[in-house]
Every structure is written in C-alpha cells, then in structure tokens.
Amino acid sequence: MKKYTEIADINSIPEIIKEAIQLKSNPFQFEALGKHRTLVMLFFNSSLRTRLSTEKAAKNLGMYVTVLNVNDAWNLEYENGAIMNLNTAEHVKEAAQVISQYGDIIAIRAFPTLKDKAKDESEYIINSFIKYATVPIVSMESATAHPLQAMADAMTIEELKTKKRPKVVLTWAPHTKVLPQAVPNSFVKMMQNLDVDFSITHPKGYELNPEITKETPINYNQDEALKDADFVYAKNWCSYSEYGQILSTDNQWMLTKSKLSKAKFMHCLPVRRNVVVEDAVLDSEQSVVIQQANNRTYAAQIVLKKLLENL
Numbered sequence: 001m002k003k004y005t006e007i008a009d010i011n012s013i014p015e016i017i018k019e020a021i022q023l024k025s026n027p028f029q030f031e032a033l034g035k036h037r038t039l040v041m042l043f044f045n046s047s048l049r050t051r052l053s054t055e056k057a058a059k060n061l062g063m064y065v066t067v068l069n070v071n072d073a074w075n076l077e078y079e080n081g082a083i084m085n086l087n088t089a090e091h092v093k094e095a096a097q098v099i100s101q102y103g104d105i106i107a108i109r110a111f112p113t114l115k116d117k118a119k120d121e122s123e124y125i126i127n128s129f130i131k132y133a134t135v136p137i138v139s140m141e142s143a144t145a146h147p148l149q150a151m152a153d154a155m156t157i158e159e160l161k162t163k164k165r166p167k168v169v170l171t172w173a174p175h176t177k178v179l180p181q182a183v184p185n186s187f188v189k190m191m192q193n194l195d196v197d198f199s200i201t202h203p204k205g206y207e208l209n210p211e212i213t214k215e216t217p218i219n220y221n222q223d224e225a226l227k228d229a230d231f232v233y234a235k236n237w238c239s240y241s242e243y244g245q246i247l248s249t250d251n252q253w254m255l256t257k258s259k260l261s262k263a264k265f266m267h268c269l270p271v272r273r274n275v276v277v278e279d280a281v282l283d284s285e286q287s288v289v290i291q292q293a294n295n296r297t298y299a300a301q302i303v304l305k306k307l308l309e310n311l
Ligand code: SN0
Pocket: 177, 179, 180, 181, 182, 183, 268, 269, 270, 271, 272
C-alpha cells in the first residue's frame, strides 16, 4: 500500500479485515517493524479517538509519534501561483516537503468547509499533501472520507455477526450542527465491498453523493428500513444536494430502543445523547460503540503496517 486516503487504496478488503482482527489478538508481534520510524500526525480539527488510537497503533508497531495541531502552526497556502501578501504564511509545497523529512508517514485530519462543495470535493488539503509530500499519506478523516473509521466498522461487524450475510442499515439521525458526509460515505463504500444485505434510510433531501451510493437501496421510511436489521449504524450528515444545509431536525428520526429491536447499535462517536440516539440504546448491551472505538487502533495499525512494509 502506498497511501490510505480512501477505501479503494486497499487491494483486498476481506483480507485486510481478517489481518486487522488477527493483529488485535497479538498487537506487539510487529514491534520491530516501526523501529526508528516516525509517524507525524497533522490535525486541522478536533479529535479524541483518532488521535489516541492512531498514536497507540504506531507505538504498537514500535514507531515514534509527533503530533501537530496545524492551527497552532503557520496558516498554509494551497493555491498555485498565489501572491501570498494576505494571511497565508507558508505554501503547502514547502510545508509538505519539510514535514516529509521529519516523518516517515504523515497522517492528516482535515474536515470540509461544508460551504463550498467544489472546494470540499477537490480534497485540496489532503491532495496537496499527497502531491508534495515524499512519504505516504494516511487520512484521519478528510472532507469526503473517513476510511480508518470504515475499516474499524467493518472489523466490528465481522467480529459480531451471527449469520453469513447480516442485514446492515445506515440511518440518518437528527443533529443541531452541520456535519460532514465523510463517515457515511466511507461506511457505504465499505459495505458495498462486503457480503452484507445493506441499505440506507434518511429523509428526502439527504441523499448522499449518488456516485458513492450507486445501486445501494434507499428507503425513506425508517421503520420499514430497520425491520429485521442485525446492525443499525446511526449518523447525522448535512444535505449533499442542498450542500451544507440542515433540512430536517425531526426528532422522529432519533434512534430509540424500540426501533432498534434486536439489532446491534453502531456509531463512530462522538454522539449527542437523546438527539441522535436515546440513552436506552447507548446504555444497553446492544450498543457496540465502545468496541468500534477500540477497533480504531487495529484499523490504524494494519494500515501503518502495510505502509511501513512498503517503505
Ligand atoms: C465529525 C463528523 O464527521 O461527523 C467527526 C466524526 C468522527 N463529528 C462531529 O463533528 C460531531 C460534532 C458535534 O458537535 O457533535
């Protein structure tokens, strides 16, 4: 693997998920692999799980880790030929090459603006680093994708499924803030590659990018969609067609214990209690969100392992 910024960077998804689960049972078996190698993590946005689990993953492989909150550094310029007489102090061309000398792998978190669709879809931050860095790049959630989360999600389903082809439903849930489509986008792509009965439910107007959802069934009736589900993944996202808009805050879409029925509950966290999902779900045995978060370490670890092996 040369980089991990999208699901498509993986050769064989079922294979890598099995390897990640295997790593989890013996996390220190490759601790010599990362010796004298450094992971640099660049954060443009907040993080709890991603920062701690990715650092843990790197350390399990024997790596050093350096973290930079980029907002504490210089304001970066991305535009080619820009006359930098305003508030950007350093061009990403220099920054990416310089950081590549300090780290053997660079991991980046850069959320979308959710205002300018074309700019967000250009993935200009992560793509500039892919272009100008001389070391592999890992996405820790970009404008349109969160592939490490999706890998942890797939691991969790693989570990917990009780039938060969479980029914998995991604349901939109209400939220008071404008949130990205990155998590659902990557979850959809991951599910399309697994042997699962997968569908999406959301109110009209919340269709994700049709180039991502493709043939995946969409049901606008949540009750119908959730029937007999084995796994229910709840997540809020803002409208894609009316980009960055909140079209509904209808709390009828909040996930409740009765809607969940016998299914396992999944969410990437952080989650707004009693807005996205009610307490009774999160506090029940059916919630697997803590296990999902644990799997973030081994998802990151298998990705770092593949990249280290290719250095
Ligand atoms: C982010 C998102 O993409 O939805 C990160 C998820 C891993 N979530 C949020 O920004 C939630 C913020 C909030 O205020 O609830």
